[in-house]
Amino acid sequence: MDVDPCQYEQIAINEKDVNNIILSYLIHNCYKESSESFISCTGMKQPADHLENMEKRKRIFHHALEGNVLKAIELTGQLAxxxxxxxxxxxxxxxxxxxxxxxxxxxxxxxxxxxxxxxxxxxxxxxxxxxxxxxxxxxxxxxxxxxxxxxxxxxxxxxxxxxxxxxxxxxxxxTSLYSVYLIYILLQISILCSIPAKYDLQSLSFCLFFSVDVGDGQHTLTFPSTLPWSGLYNRPQ
Amino acid sequence: MSESNGNSRRRNVEDQDLGLYFLEACRGREMKEEEEEEEAPRELNTINSSGGFVVVSTDKLSVKYTSVNLHGHDVGVIQANKPAPTKRLMYYFEIHVKDAGVKGQIAIGFTSETFKMRRQPGWEANSCGYHGDDGLLYRGHGKGGEPFGPTYTSGDVVGAGINYAAQEFFFTKNGHVVGSVYKDMKGPLFPTVAVHSQNEEVHVNFGQKPFTFDLKEFETQERMKQQLKIEEISVPPNVSYGRIVRSYLLHYGYEDTLNSFDVASKSTVPPIYIAQESGIDEQEITYALNHRKTLRQLIRNGDIDVAFGKLREWYPQIVEDNTSATCFLLHCQKFIELVRVGALEEAVKYGRMELSSFYDLPVFKDLVQDCVALLAYERPLESSVGYLLKDSQREVVADTVNAMILSTNLNMKDSKHCLHSYLERLLRQLTACCLVRRSLNGEQGEAFQLQRVLSSSRRG
Structure with a gap:
């Protein structure tokens, strides 16, 4: 089934939602300065628990990545x-x-x-x-x-x-912040929801989820055969 | 970072005034009405029922079989006064069996509008019913019932529901799920109860009292099930979320955040060289980054005159047509900023000088009226046009200018790329797909809201 391209163009995405996604990524990955800069650039309200313990988290997983796991475990115990x-x-x-x-x-x-x-x-x-x-x-x-x-x-x-x-x-x-990669979740959902579409999706092909067949001037999505389609989600016809 | 002078890289933007897109978005943002609350069943339908066999209480919530049943066409069946609402995750109702009567031939389920009102739900096509005397489920397939759950009798509370996410009917007994079955019926479905032997009496609860079954918990479990389904999927390891984040920062000209992000990415263990990864055509969105950052800051601070000045200096082609949507949005914002600081006389003068020419153009009329209406209120922020004084309105103008500058790039392959970042396009793809998936389900289930998707992804 095709989506009317006009409908696609009319879909409004709330800027706050998108900014939250970006901020969650920065916080998740301990980009402290980037988070602070992004908050000030966008005028977002600083969440109460924003950047809380970010430095400590950063130290913990740097220790773990650099081969000092016991120190990482010790610091984790101190933090939580x-x-x-x-x-x-x-x-x-x-x-x-x-x-x-x-x-x-x-x-x-x-x-x-x-x-x-x-x-x-x-x-x-x-x-x-x-x-x-x-x-x-x-x-x-x-x-x-x-x-x-x-x-x-x-x-x-x-x-x-x-x-x-x-x-x-x-x-x-x-924290009560979005603490998972929201982008990761969204990309996963978008696989589940993907359906053949009239509008141009070549611009999204960098996501590596969409293999885009181009024929008759229309772009059609194809799907990885390994996806766990079930009664929960309708498989595209 | 080298900036591109608007004069040297002139591109015809007259025929693609992207400001119109943002103007439409800004008008639609506040005027969007809340989706109407669907009417849910509140009582039994005494008009369309097998009236000769049953007596309905005055509150239209209890039904009693008063006749003596002789055959299969004298069932006392009654539907709710409204079909089950569909724009939600689930619909559910319950019956309390006051008296199982002589044979306990009570049934609960769903039937279509055209259902024959003298037959048990499940005995005819387009109906489904869980029967108390034998515990069987009948689905209108003409094959008799199928083993489903326990029988039920006097004192039991039995429920029937529709899980729109899973497209299933489910039934409960005394607060516990009995089972579920695929919903193969289309169109409006009416909650239905049937009684079919002397003195059988049931009381219906459409939600006016708390249910015996914990519906909220059941809904939570369903959402979790969907979320786990999503989280089970393994994503190709070479997908770079950092790249998507970076392209967003580039697109909107958040240069300081971008620089900080690039430095931090290289200092991780192992380093992430996001900028060098292929896939996104970064030259398109790196274009005029510093100019775009400066203009965004000016507009966000309300310095519209300075922003206009910079645009005339750097990108004269964007502002040379004073009747363009971009100029209009900037003029409106200047007017709004004057109102914000209480310079009302100056605002009136500015409005007469710059906004009056837009008044007769249908596409601009609404926003001009809203702007002028700000003058009528002592506390404009609390008024119906208060949305104009919010930061989000400045952002719309900043986004318009950002898109217009990107459109002056001769290397831009598609002007639509100026409007949205990759992340937003991905979110719109997701939204469109979910809308279509919902339409494949006959517009049943919760209306898609990105906010809900984000919330369901929270931890902690």
Whole structure:
């Protein structure tokens, strides 16, 4: 079904909503100066909890990214008490990053001791941790961990994922601001809502979600086949 | 940053006065009326019912079967006085079974306007009913009922609802969901109850009293379900949200924020080189960044004369036609700023000199009238035209000037790109898609509001 391009042109987007999206991104990623500048440029009202603890958050995930996970855990405890005690998955992921750092530093004995004292108690709580621990321990079987089938655990992507999760959890704990990437959510929703459309969407193709077929002067969206379409959302006809 | 002089890079903007777009937007912004509240059922419809078999109470909320049933065409069936409202996430109503009578052949459900009023809901096409005597669900398919839930009898409270988001009927018993089923019926649907054996009596609650079932909690769960569905999707790792943010800052000329953002992006671990990423044609929106920033600041501070001066110096082609929508919006803003500081005499003079010529042009007339109306109020901010004194009005003018400057760029591939940032285009795409998805559902379900989408994405 096509949307009338006129209707598309007439859709009004509230400037406050867009500014909130931008600000949420800046706050989420700890762009302190940019946040302050954006607030002053747009004349937005400064949220009560705006920039709260941003510097502390920044320090926490810089420590975690730069291989000082135990310091990051300590600072997290100071900033938001009990946050990690109530989130086993996150605590395990952070501790596993420290284990990875020890392996990469070739401190085998220390890595083993750390696994036994800090990681293995998790396996008592739930079976899933046992499987994860086995994956991490396999890194020890290789002198060069990069050759291990589980080498992705050493990579920056995995670390970034854990740190993002920590950042998000802290934000959720501390503030009532939009604390997730609203853009991320919106892009996801836009996949679910995407339908063939008459209006020109080439300008949006940079989002990488829309593959735009051009034919007969009209632009039509095609969809990734992997999307979980369900009764909740009508699949475009 | 090199600026492009308006004289050297002249582009014909006369035939594309983007100010008209913003003028329309600014007029529509305050005049938009709230969507009318839909009428919901409040009582039973005593006119269109199988009147010979039932007695309805004077408050039109209770119904009793007084006859002796002999066959399947003497059902005491009655609809609500209005169809279930559709512009919401869910609709729901309940019945309290006062007396299950001789056989307990009570039913609750939904039927269409043309439903035969002597049959149980679910026995005919375009109807659906959950029956108390056997716990079966009948859906008008002519195949008899299907196993659905427990039976119900005297003292039970049974509910029926429509979940528009999932396009399902759902039923409850004593505050708990019994089950749900796909809603394969189109058009207006009326809440319906039926009684079919002697002394059966039910009382209907259309929401005038609190429901036994926690509908609010059920709605919350439905929203969560939708949100989780969205969050399950993994996004390609090479999508750069920073790029979208950066393009927004560029588009609207937030140069200071942009510089700070670029510095911060490079100092992250690992550094994010957003500016260098391909995909967005940044040259289009980097154009005249410093000029656009300066003019936005001037307009936001109410310095319209200075802004006019700068435009004449840098982009004379934008202001050479004094009857353009852009000039009109600037003149209006100057008038508004005079009213804001209480210089009413000066405002009157300025209005006579600059605004009177626009009065006879239909496209400008409304805004001129609103501007002049400011003079009539001692406290104009609290009046019906008070919106003109808000910051958002300055932003409209600043956005107009910003778009007009971008349109003077000879390298701009499409003048529509001057109007909105990539992020806004994405949001409009989302909105349009949601509107169409809703129309595919027969305009049922909550009217799409971006604000609600944003709120549902909150944490904490």
């Amino acid at each position: 008490q009990d946050i990690l005690e109530n989130n086993n998955d996150l605590l395990f992921d952070l501790l596993s990053l420290h284990f990875v750092d020890l392996v990469c530093s070739k401190e085998w004995a220390e890595a083993l001791e750390f696994a036994q004292t800090k990681l293995s108690p998790f396996s008592v709580k739930e079976q899933k941790y046992m499987e994860k621990i086995e994956g991490f321990m396999s890194l020890l079987a290789y002198e060069n961990p990069v050759e291990c089938p589980m080498f992705h655990l050493i990579g920056l992507d995995y670390r970034q994922q854990v740190v993002d999760s920590l950042n998000q959890t802290i934000l959720g704990w501390l």
